[in-house]
Amino acid sequence: MKVIEIKELVKKFGRFTALDGVNLNLDGGEVLAFMGPNGAGKTTTIRALLGIIRATSGSVEMFGEDAWANAVKLHRRISFVPGDVNLWSNLTGGEVIDLFMAMRKGGKPDRKRREEYIQRFELDPSKKCRTYSKGNRQKVALVSAFASDADLFILDEPTSGLDPLMENIFHDCIREQKKDGKSVLLSSHIMSEVEKLADKIIIIREGKIVESGVMSEILEKFNGRTLEEFFLSKYNKNGGGDKNDAG
Amino acid sequence: MTQVKGFCLYSKFIFRRERITSLIWTMSIILFNTVVAAAFMQLFPDDVSMRQMVETLSMPAMQAIVGPIYGPSVNMLYASEHVAMVFAQEMLVFMMLASVIMNIFLINRHTRADEELGRIEMIRSLPAGRLTVSVSALVFAFGLNIFISVLTALAMLLINIAGTTVAGAFIYSFAIGAVGFLFACITLLTAQVFQNARSASAWAFALLGIFYGVRAYADMSGEIIFNYISPLGLGLHVHAFHANRIMPLIILFIQGLILAFISLVICAKRDLGEGVIPAKKGRRNASVFLKSPLGLAWRLSKGSVIAWVITMLALGATYGAVIGDIGGFVETNEMFNQLIVGGDEELAALLEYLAENPEAAEAFAEEANKKMADNFIAFIYLITALLATVPVITISGKINAEEKRGRLEGIFARSVSRPAMFCSYLLIAIVGGALFMICGALGIYAGTASSGLAEAGDLISASLTYIPSLLVMTGINVLLIGLAPKIKALIWAVFAYSFITVYFGKLLDLPEILPKMTPYGVIPQYTDIVSRNIDIKSIIILTAISAVLTVSGVLAFMRRDIKQ
Ligand SMILES: Nc1ncnc2c1ncn2[C@@H]1O[C@H](COP(=O)(O)OP(=O)(O)O)[C@@H](O)[C@H]1O
Ligand SMILES: [Mg+2]
Numbered sequence: 133m134k135v136i137e138i139k140e141l142v143k144k145f146g147r148f149t150a151l152d153g154v155n156l157n158l159d160g161g162e163v164l165a166f167m168g169p170n171g172a173g174k175t176t177t178i179r180a181l182l183g184i185i186r187a188t189s190g191s192v193e194m195f196g197e198d199a200w201a202n203a204v205k206l207h208r209r210i211s212f213v214p215g216d217v218n219l220w221s222n223l224t225g226g227e228v229i230d231l232f233m234a235m236r237k238g239g240k241p242d243r244k245r246r247e248e249y250i251q252r253f254e255l256d257p258s259k260k261c262r263t264y265s266k267g268n269r270q271k272v273a274l275v276s277a278f279a280s281d282a283d284l285f286i287l288d289e290p291t292s293g294l295d296p297l298m299e300n301i302f303h304d305c306i307r308e309q310k311k312d313g314k315s316v317l318l319s320s321h322i323m324s325e326v327e328k329l330a331d332k333i334i335i336i337r338e339g340k341i342v343e344s345g346v347m348s349e350i351l352e353k354f355n356g357r358t359l360e361e362f363f364l365s366k367y368n369k370n371g372g373g374d375k376n377d378a379g
Numbered sequence: 380m381t382q383v384k385g386f387c388l389y390s391k392f393i394f395r396r397e398r399i400t401s402l403i404w405t406m407s408i409i410l411f412n413t414v415v416a417a418a419f420m421q422l423f424p425d426d427v428s429m430r431q432m433v434e435t436l437s438m439p440a441m442q443a444i445v446g447p448i449y450g451p452s453v454n455m456l457y458a459s460e461h462v463a464m465v466f467a468q469e470m471l472v473f474m475m476l477a478s479v480i481m482n483i484f485l486i487n488r489h490t491r492a493d494e495e496l497g498r499i500e501m502i503r504s505l506p507a508g509r510l511t512v513s514v515s516a517l518v519f520a521f522g523l524n525i526f527i528s529v530l531t532a533l534a535m536l537l538i539n540i541a542g543t544t545v546a547g548a549f550i551y552s553f554a555i556g557a558v559g560f561l562f563a564c565i566t567l568l569t570a571q572v573f574q575n576a577r578s579a580s581a582w583a584f585a586l587l588g589i590f591y592g593v594r595a596y597a598d599m600s601g602e603i604i605f606n607y608i609s610p611l612g613l614g615l616h617v618h619a620f621h622a623n624r625i626m627p628l629i630i631l632f633i634q635g636l637i638l639a640f641i642s643l644v645i646c647a648k649r650d651l652g653e654g655v656i657p658a659k660k661g662r663r664n665a666s667v668f669l670k671s672p673l674g675l676a677w678r679l680s681k682g683s684v685i686a687w688v689i690t691m692l693a694l695g696a697t698y699g700a701v702i703g704d705i706g707g708f709v710e711t712n713e714m715f716n717q718l719i720v721g722g723d724e725e726l727a728a729l730l731e732y733l734a735e736n737p738e739a740a741e742a743f744a745e746e747a748n749k750k751m752a753d754n755f756i757a758f759i760y761l762i763t764a765l766l767a768t769v770p771v772i773t774i775s776g777k778i779n780a781e782e783k784r785g786r787l788e789g790i791f792a793r794s795v796s797r798p799a800m801f802c803s804y805l806l807i808a809i810v811g812g813a814l815f816m817i818c819g820a821l822g823i824y825a826g827t828a829s830s831g832l833a834e835a836g837d838l839i840s841a842s843l844t845y846i847p848s849l850l851v852m853t854g855i856n857v858l859l860i861g862l863a864p865k866i867k868a869l870i871w872a873v874f875a876y877s878f879i880t881v882y883f884g885k886l887l888d889l890p891e892i893l894p895k896m897t898p899y900g901v902i903p904q905y906t907d908i909v910s911r912n913i914d915i916k917s918i919i920i921l922t923a924i925s926a927v928l929t930v931s932g933v934l935a936f937m938r939r940d941i942k943q
Contacts, residue, residue, distance in 0.1 A: 182500075
């Protein structure tokens with residue numbers, strides 16, 4: 133079954149068209165890298181998936197159900213990490229993690245998993261959020277995401293504040309989740325990260341999907357060129373979407 | 380039901396977040412009310428003092444400020460058993476204002492402010508309904524208002540000032556809560572309409588100002604119908620400790636529910652992060668002006684400068700309008716008498732002479748009136764100067780606020796010198812301070828235009844003589860920021876000292892030396908200006924002191940670390 137199925141998604145903000153007929157699919161057990169230049173529409177797509185903004189037209193489904201209408205029910209099965217995490221300054225990291233986990237389960241959060249991930253990300257949960265650096269705030273979101281038993285992870289540039297060591301731990305976490313059959317939508321700019329983790333890639337530019345496919349095939353097709361060169365050609369206005377570019 | 384999924388948990392969470400802030404608000408509101416009520420007991424030892432107070436309250440200008448007078452139809456019928464009623468007539472509107480301010484901040488903090496910061500996005504990515512946050516915040520506000528109302532009522536019953544009844548205490552207290560809750564709902568609506576927290580709260584406050592104005596007009600003109608438009612007017616209409624009407628409270632509650640319902644419908648339908656009114660497209664390029672330190676400082680202070688200009692105009696006009704009635708105030712109100720005649724032997728003698736020789740009234744009444752007006756205006760100026768100090772302190776201290784938020788590094792990493800940035804804020808603070816004072820003067824002039832008790836020239840010069848006071852306060856602030864930013868809050872202690880000694884000095888008969896030790900006490904007063912008896916020395920000394928303070932502060936600021 134499709135975990136995510138977006139068909140012809142259009143999103144307009146007033147007169148501005150942010151998404152212009154986006155199609156995106158994610159099958160169970162896959163890691164899909166969602167790439168594109170700044171302002172291409174990645175976050176907007178993810179917000180439509182989360183059911184916090186409404187599609188102007190087209191359909192957005194998760195686990196076969198409409199993402200807007202069934203948002204609450206669907207969110208039991210997903211975990212989301214934004215790129216820019218803002219927390220309540222006078223609460224501790226531990227308190228925020230507990231809140232997030234409790235709101236997901238409605239019951240008692242899994243203390244063991246919580247502790248495990250706090251250890252792994254080397255987070256001090258007893259500090260007030262106001263004292264956290266960007267990376268530490270990100271860790272709070274990551275811990276609460278991984279410690280909960282989700283089927284789908286939606287991650288919007290989740291490593292933007294992490295140091296390389298923590299990045300590696302994050303990569304391990306993703307691999308473990310994948311081994312457990314979980315699916316991941318990973319919006320990222322970091323080539324090495326995408327290369328390591330992704331099964332499939334989808335590239336968006338100016339609200340339109342300009343490329344999508346299986347990672348290994350793309351690497352094969354662009355034989356002789358680095359992934360980075362390939363991306364740059366897709367990101368670039370003149371080169372993007374031009375199949376001949378494959379050379 | 381799925382719309383409010385997670386309501387219980389999130390409510391607990393709001394409770395957790397609010398335990399300090401809301402507790403402080405609650406305590407302050409209850410304490411303020413109780414302390415004033417207790418003071419009222421002492422204020423009216425006999426029926427005569429009571430009647431004088433009622434007479435003061437019945438003046439149109441006074442009704443415009445505090446609300447309608449009700450109770451016995453003839454002043455002579457007021458007796459000491461009416462203390463609670465007179466207390467309610469004077470205090471309820473202020474208590475409602477305090478409660479409204481608390482509710483506006485409370486709801487804005489949990490709705491649009493959290494949304495703007497991306498916190499609600501995190502919550503909504505969990506299995507939480509679209510309305511969970513709004514409904515939890517509103518229910519919390521509802522509970523808090525009830526809590527405050529009940530405690531206020533119990534405190535009233537406990538101190539039991541003459542004329543307190545159970546029904547009266549509860550009606551009075553629930554009027555505070557009901558108006559507060561209505562504004563919680565109004566703020567929930569503005570939070571849906573506007574995209575950022577600043578606009579949401581600014582519009583809620585603007586509505587508060589408009590509603591206050593509408594009810595002031597209604598109470599002054601006697602056109603009661605306007606009172607039904609304004610929630611404040613409606614709240615005052617309970618006539619606590621007299622008619623004890625419950626209907627206004629029910630209407631307020633229903634209005635609140637309707638507004639809450641509309642807000643929630645909008646909230647359930649709209650995109651997260653959007654408002655009904657979309658944000659304006661910003662400028663593509665910075666104007667030439669913005670690119671300079673001064674331009675930046677102005678952009679960051681513009682809002683508060685404009686708000687204070689309006690406040691000062693309104694304040695001046697309000698006081699100015701009362702000046703015409705000054706004779707009546709002095710005669711009937713012990714407090715005013717102390718304030719205006721106290722210390723002025725010449726005026727006291729004149730008034731006494733007038734009282735003893737009514738036939739001389741023709742000749743001297745005008746002179747006495749003018750003198751009283753002058754004394755009163757001098758007092759108004761002190762208040763105006765003290766109030767104008769608040770924005771002057773915050774604007775001159777803005778560089779420190781920016782530093783704390785980590786935005787100053789980015790500026791100083793470029794080729795902007797520290798004194799250039801600092802002095803930009805200082806320039807705006809000082810020019811702003813002068814502007815606020817002048818606006819106060821213009822307000823007073825507008826207010827006295829009909830009575831002709833003051834001349835524009837005198838008013839403007841008097842307002843400008845307080846600039847050295849503002850300069851000294853700025854200087855202290857600058858020195859603290861430069862030398863010891865950790866204890867920079869000390870400036871507010873200086874301010875509090877000045878405020879208390881200057882404001883209450885005469886009322887409480889404090890030694891004259893206490894206010895003289897503040898920058899406000901040594902400046903030539905309005906009365907000195909009218910009599911052309913201006914002591915230029917103090918102006919020069921204060922200006923010199925402020926220059927030394929400011930220069931040392933800026934120099935210290937240039938040498939210290941910028942916090943990150
Ligand atoms: N609420 C909004 N109102 C207007 N324009 C928006 C809004 N949200 C996003 N946009 C615009 O939509 C485009 C896509 O943004 P986004 O999805 O955040 O890009 P990114 O791929 O960098 O995550 C950008 O041009 C952005 O300015
Ligand atoms: Mg983005």
